[in-house]
Amino acid sequence: MKTSARTEKIRKILRTRYTDVKTQLEYNNPFELLVATILSAQCTDKQVNKVTDNLFRKLKTPHDFATAPVEIIEKLIKSTGYFRNKAKNIQNCSRSIVENYEGRVPKNLEDLTKLPGVGRKTANVVLGAAFGIPGIVVDTHVSRIAQRLNLSDNKDPVKIEFDLMKIIPEKEWNDFCLHLIYFGREICRARKPLCNDCPVTKLCDYKDKTM
DNA sequence: CTCCCGATAT
DNA sequence: ATATCAGGAG
Numbered sequence: 236m237k238t239s240a241r242t243e244k245i246r247k248i249l250r251t252r253y254t255d256v257k258t259q260l261e262y263n264n265p266f267e268l269l270v271a272t273i274l275s276a277q278c279t280d281k282q283v284n285k286v287t288d289n290l291f292r293k294l295k296t297p298h299d300f301a302t303a304p305v306e307i308i309e310k311l312i313k314s315t316g317y318f319r320n321k322a323k324n325i326q327n328c329s330r331s332i333v334e335n336y337e338g339r340v341p342k343n344l345e346d347l348t349k350l351p352g353v354g355r356k357t358a359n360v361v362l363g364a365a366f367g368i369p370g371i372v373v374d375t376h377v378s379r380i381a382q383r384l385n386l387s388d389n390k391d392p393v394k395i396e397f398d399l400m401k402i403i404p405e406k407e408w409n410d411f412c413l414h415l416i417y418f419g420r421e422i423c424r425a426r427k428p429l430c431n432d433c434p435v436t437k438l439c440d441y442k443d444k445t446m
Numbered sequence: 447c448t449c450c451c452g453a454t455a456t
Numbered sequence: 457a458t459a460t461c462a463g464g465a466g
Contacts, residue, residue, distance in 0.1 A: 258462080273464090276450095277452090277460080277462095278452080279454080280462065282453065283462095314452060315451090316450080316453075317450050317451050317463085318452080320464080351465085352464065354463060354465085355463095357462090360462070372462070374463080377462085412462090426455085426456075
């Protein structure tokens with residue numbers, strides 16, 4: 236089967252299975268989403284929501300985060316892991332937003348990725364969810380599934396990003412990645428993927444070796 | 447490449 | 457005990 240036809244079928248199956256997808260992160264504005272996404276590195280969304288609920292009650296604006304003692308931020312986000320790096324990054328990120336962007340989260344990839352602690356994955360999450368700007372979000376799920384479904388031969392996240400950009404219509408970029416993420420959590424899990432329950436198994440050559 | 451790092455599932 | 461969780465920086 237041609238790659239495009241196979242990709243089309245995969246997209247359709249996932250689209251049908253997962254309607255109305257969105258990030259599980261809880262936020263009230265672009266800045267909160269940025270902070271929540273930085274916190275979500277190597278951490279579940281659920282765990283992030285647990286701390287941001289309280290965090291955003293104590294600290295609201297970029298200015299609040301820029302001027303708070305970093306130890307306070309560390310304490311508030313500790314349970315998300317990597318708390319020293321994340322606290323420092325969130326603070327420096329907030330300072331940059333205050334100093335360089337008039338207190339507003341920039342709306343383009345180039346400026347976003349200049350912020351400390353913000354890579355392409357985080358930037359694309361914010362662009363997509365907060366501003367409706369299309370982007371391919373390559374996280375651990377997207378990376379894993381792109382390889383299992385043979386949508387990309389590459390292991391480098393940036394190369395995967397560009398591979399997917401070529402085979403997915405731009406308007407679908409955000410939803411497609413969310414579909415893969417939902418699919419990755421439910422079926423195509425890192426450990427013990429549920430190949431027997433998989434809706435795209437006929438389009439997939441990957442077979443779970445642990446079964 | 448290594449380091450950062452707590453919570454959870456298996 | 458170990459792998460993994462919507463990664464990024466040095």
